[in-house]
Amino acid sequence: MAVFLFLILVCAGVFLDTTEAQEDLSNLPEIYRKGVELAVEQINSHQTIKSVFLFFKSLEKSAIDGGFGVSYIYHRFYLKATRCPKGTANANLTKCAFRNDRPLIDCGICYKTHAGEIQSEPKPYVHCVHKPQLTQDLLKMRVEHCNNMSYANGSPSLLASTKL
Numbered sequence: 001m002a003v004f005l006f007l008i009l010v011c012a013g014v015f016l017d018t019t020e021a022q023e024d025l026s027n028l029p030e031i032y033r034k035g036v037e038l039a040v041e042q043i044n045s046h047q048t049i050k051s052v053f054l055f056f057k058s059l060e061k062s063a064i065d066g067g068f069g070v071s072y073i074y075h076r077f078y079l080k081a082t083r084c085p086k087g088t089a090n091a092n093l094t095k096c097a098f099r100n101d102r103p104l105i106d107c108g109i110c111y112k113t114h115a116g117e118i119q120s121e122p123k124p125y126v127h128c129v130h131k132p133q134l135t136q137d138l139l140k141m142r143v144e145h146c147n148n149m150s151y152a153n154g155s156p157s158l159l160a161s162t163k164l
Helices: 001-025 030-045 134-150
Strands: 051-067 070-085 105-114 125-130
Touching: 001 030, 001 051, 030 051, 030 070, 030 105, 030 125, 070 125, 105 134, 125 134
Parallel strands: none
Antiparallel strands: 051 070, 070 105, 105 125
């Protein structure tokens, strides 16, 4: 009887853990959700990845308003392996239970948006690494790369012009 109750509690915990993460993704503002979807697509497209990875939780978020509908986004978050195998046709990803036997993937992504859409220039930067391999140097390099990306809004604004 005790084993049966333990199994029920474990199953309930897995279900709650899965739905909690999916709710977190659906609660993210769309501008961040699009970046997460880009990173998830890239991770899940790797040949060496055997399971589907999904958004787990946000660690850092920042957005800079560039004016004229332009925003610069930085988002750091975790992806976690699920029990859904890659290539499952028509899989309901919200029902995929998270695995606890695989390390988290720490992702940092920065990109430019205009009118809520991710721009192709400058190319969005997606940097993901398994958490055990993540070092302070890698984190520093990631942030420096995002800070050094060449973001340009085009011609100077009226505030930058001088009176002739």
